[in-house]
Amino acid sequence: MSTDNLYKQFRLVFEQYYNPLCKYAYGYIRDKEVCEDIVQDVFIKIWESHRDILLIQGIKYYLFTAVRNNCLTYIKREQRIPVYSLTNIDVEEELSAAGTDSTEGDQVNYKELLNKGIEQLPLKCKEVFLLSRLGNFSNQDVANNLGISIKTVNNQIWKALKLLRASVKSG
Amino acid sequence: MNFFLLAVGISQKFMFSYWEKKQMQELPNHIIDTLLKKLHGTSTKADDKLIADWMSNHPADQDHIHQFLDTWKQTDEWAAENTFDTTFAWSKVNDRITLNNEFANNTSNKTFRMRPLLKLIAAAAIVSFIFSGWWLFNKSRPAFNTITATADQHLTLSDGTKVWLRKGASISFPKEFTDNKRKIQLSGEAFFDVKTVADQPFLIETKKGLITVLGTSFLVNAGAKGERVAVVTGKIRFADRNDPQKSCILSAHEEALFSGETFDKKTFTGTNLQWQEEELSFGGIRLKEIVESLTIYYSTAVKIDSTQESGIGEIAITASFNKESLIQVVDELTKLTGLHYRQKQDTIILY
Known part of the structure; x- marks a missing residue:
């Protein structure tokens, strides 16, 4: 060529x-x-x-x-601590707790909430989710790429989806 | 202290999973797997039916499943959204690679080798890229700007070419010249000072004519009666748009009138241009800009002697000229500034 x-x-x-x-x-x-x-x-x-x-x-x-x-x-x-190393537990707790009260802020843009939710996903979960969604890779591809089992990929994507659903709803 | 914190962490995690279970019965694994398949668009009809059946048998899960589908759709939109400026980034990357290429031009052609085994894969890849490439090309076809001048107007195209549009003229040009030709469309009258770009000729399409340029300045009048091109510096080809074989070459100080049938070529004296019907007036304009205006107005090259100190071009002048000849104007300018002028062939040089 x-x-x-x-x-x-x-x-x-x-x-x-x-x-x-x-x-x-x-x-x-x-x-x-x-x-x-x-x-x-x-x-x-x-x-x-x-x-x-x-x-x-x-x-x-x-x-x-x-x-x-x-x-x-x-x-x-850069000796920087990656942004996601806030403890995962905190994030999960925060997200799920937020799900209980959905009375305020009907106007909040779900896009912002989604962005925030994605930023706050736990490390492994985020890695799998971003690769899957942005690269449009199949679960098998993601598994090969990250060197993990397809079962783990499935679990992580499901987990990401649950957390994101909660964070969008929390608005 | 550490111990205490750890204990809190565990209890939170426990509470979290407890809370989650209470909030919603987790779907069985086979349903989750099938749902994920559906989300990825790889589900079969049987899979879809499995989910539909599950939902009708478990009305409590219906909402949840719909929410998951919605969230997934939202992440699709999120992924498709362009949050970074690809066009700007491309221009940066392109600058870097072309700069590097100039240094390594000799090696660039032989870097590509392919193992025979890869050829088959590559062939498949090329086919699919041709399709996606065609689609992308159509999608990202460069946007055209169209400007119709309501008054005399000056603009600079992305390649550095300067255009002075005469009132009423209309020009269409791409925001960026990405093709191997720089092609624009014109009707009405305009003066061009075309930037030289090797291997990327500049083309002007008019209703009847096609003008090909490599770097020069000239005047085009693509009017209704006939199309006229007058060349101030350089060389151009003026062709019939519908029959490019039919053409004539114009050098400096030549002009041609194209009726649609024949090219009427003659020496161009730099007079009787429409521009000259208006008064030329400058209010505190720098000499180097005045010289540019005179070049267009009289279609005669007027320059400042480049061996002179650069300060001359910065002299600000206020004056107006009404239907005076170029020599009269230059004469008055020299009186105002204390400069001199000389004529070298058809160029007037101030010094």
């Missing part, structure tokens, strides 16, 4: 995956600029040294894995 066509392909892949990848990174690092930098660097690296993978259907596996690894490297380098 000519460089010209590869370039077109590169642009298509970029336009298709840029947003989901940034959102995925934002699950790990709550700084939009850093997330965008990480995703852009991944793409530039591909163009500079791995152009051949642009033609492979499974490129999204590579993209999501690369973004995740770079996020984790960034967190380690």
Whole structure:
């Protein structure tokens, strides 16, 4: 394939995956600029040294894995505690407790609540959920990608769904 | 102290799971698995029936199941929402890779190798990318701006090309020139100073004509009577839009009138342009901008001597000229500023 066509392909892949990848990174690092930098660097690296993978259907596996690894490297380098390391128990308790009173704030935008709910998902749960939803991966794909069993993936997605439902309802 | 905290943690977790159970009977595992299949869009008819049957037999779970489906739909919308600016990010990435490419141009063509085993997979991938690519292309076809000038108007296109639109002229151009040609549409009269971009010729489509440029300044009058193109600097090709074979080449100081049938080509003297019917007036305008205006107004190149110190261009001038010839205007300008001028071929240079 000519460089010209590869370039077109590169642009298509970029336009298709840029947003989901940034959102995925934002699950790990709550700084939009850093997330965008990480995703852009991944793409530039591909163009500079791995152009051949642009033609492979499974490129999204590579993209999501690369973004995740770079996020984790960034967190380690910056010696930052990842945003989700607030104890999971607190979050769960808060979410479920909030479910009991739904009297106030009919006007609250469910999108905001959903965003917040996603941000507050426990680590493993969030990892599975984001990969599944943003990459549009099947449960089997997620399991392979994260090296966990499909049973665990199912459980985590179900758990995420329950927590999110509760957080949207809590508005 | 640590011990105490830990104990609290455990009791909260216990309370939580207790509370959850009380709030809602957890669905049986086989129903959850089937529901997840449905959410992922991989459920069979039998699966759908299983869920429907379960709901009709367990009315208490109906609401819950519907809520799960709703939440899932909401997360779909959340995932599809564009919260990051892809267009801006692309321009950044594109700048970086093209900059790097200039340094590594020699190696760029031979980096691509493929193992035979991968070829089959790649072939399948290419097919699917062609489809998705076509769709994406249609979806993201660059937006066109259309501007109709209600008064004389100046604009700069995304490639740096400057356009002075004559009152009543209308121009359509993409926000960004992403194709291998920079193509715009024009009706009415406009002056162009086209930025040179190698391998990306600049094309102007008029009702009848097609003008191809590589970097130059010229005037187009795509009126109803006939279409006129006058070239101030550089070289262009003026062609029949419907029959591009039929064309003529115009160099500096040449103009052509295209009736739709033939090109009437003659030397262009820089007079009798519509622009000149209006008064030229400058209120505290810098000389370097006045020189640009004169170039358009008289369709004759007027410049400031580049060997002079740059301060000259900054001199602010207030003056108005009514139907005076270019030489008269330049003469008065030199009197105002204490500068001189000389004529070199068809260019007037202030120094």
